[in-house]
């Protein structure tokens with residue numbers, strides 16, 4: 001019997017890439033590949049790249065330099081190591097990758113992962129293989145389903161792609177160019193995937209898409225279903241303890257989504273809702289298609305139906321033309337909303353985007369100073385949010401043994417890690433935990449008797465609400 005070939009995938013960036021990496025593993029499992037954590041011993045290494053952040057492609061090239069050495073060593077041992085670049089850098093740079101790094105055998109864009117076996121064959125035959133087109137056929141229909149053993153090995157939380165691509169064209173973002181136009185999967189296909197996951201032990205689902213709440217997949221009634229209606233349907237599937245979704249655009253928050261938060265206990269009260277800036281002038285320059293007031297109104301609509309809801313967000317500082325007043329408006333918005341967490345980045349131009357041609361750049365010193373101030377504010381809000389959990393009893397979905405012997409770790413509804421001393425039997429269950437202390441970002445507590453079970457009160461989980 002031929003021994004299995006070894007596959008190593010290194011993923012950068014967003015949840016969509018984590019999900020795509022799993023789909024590549026499933027696709028290549030059919031070709032006799034098994035995963036390895038060691039790039040050096042792999043027969044195929046895939047770099048699953050992200051193009052959204054500064055220097056993303058430079059990181060890829062320096063990783064390819066390391067892989068060249070590993071490949072030479074493999075050749076000395078008589079092994080043939082293939083190297084593939086996938087993801088958004090592959091899509092954006094295509095053939096250029098092979099010019100700059102001839103060590104690469106395959107370049108494959110995110111819409112073509114189901115063609116990986118053929119691309120590897122082509123690379124063996126012709127030396128190189130590149131596929132970065134947007135094929136007319138929906139790749140979702142061609143990607144194989146994970147095997148039950150693979151689902152169980154991935155744990156009790158799973159991502160399910162429901163939507164891909166984006167039609168918004170924010171001026172700083174490459175996604176509409178690398179992932180293409182918005183495409184939504186039909187409801188029945190998603191329901192089938194979710195049933196298969198829950199039958200194999202998955203308790204928590206995160207529906208993912210670049211613009212997930214623009215979801216408009218075809219329902220079983222032949223009509224276009226919004227995300228809220230899809231969530232209502234998925235909540236009916238036995239075994240689902242928790243539902244989440246990411247990443248949302250403020251403009252696409254519709255009544256169905258608000259109603260889902262009102263009606264579904266399994267839909268977690270934690271929403272990632274990027275705003276990027278608190279200045280209308282900057283939002284217009286970014287082509288975000290909403291104002292600060294629109295954003296605040298959306299937050300209020302969520303809070304009106306689910307008072308324990310908390311938010312995270314993304315911010316860009318130093319977008320071209322950002323003045324000190326614009327930045328102050330961002331700080332003011334953060335103060336007003338009160339976030340449980342947020343990601344903030346210095347603006348960096350992405351080639352091919354409209355913002356890359358904008359002339360009024362902000363100096364590095366100003367960017368550094370603004371980023372530090374924003375991060376300090378966000379950190380203080382996150383700490384206050386976490387501290388507010390101390391003394392409350394909250395539901396935790398237990399995921400796995402912690403590093404400390406005897407401890408089991410899970411997540412609260414707001415994705416805070418929570419540790420208790422308990423038997424591993426509780427893995428996969430949602431149980432009430434009395435929170436006793438906070439260590440950095442982790443909550444520590446003990447299992448509470450079921451009789452004391454209650455949801456954390458709204459007030460204890462909101463830190464700053466402005467008007």
Ligand code: SF4
Pocket residue numbers: 166167168169170173174175176210211249
């Ligand atoms: S909505 Fe998000 S994914 Fe779409 S262009 Fe804007 S930042 Fe990029």
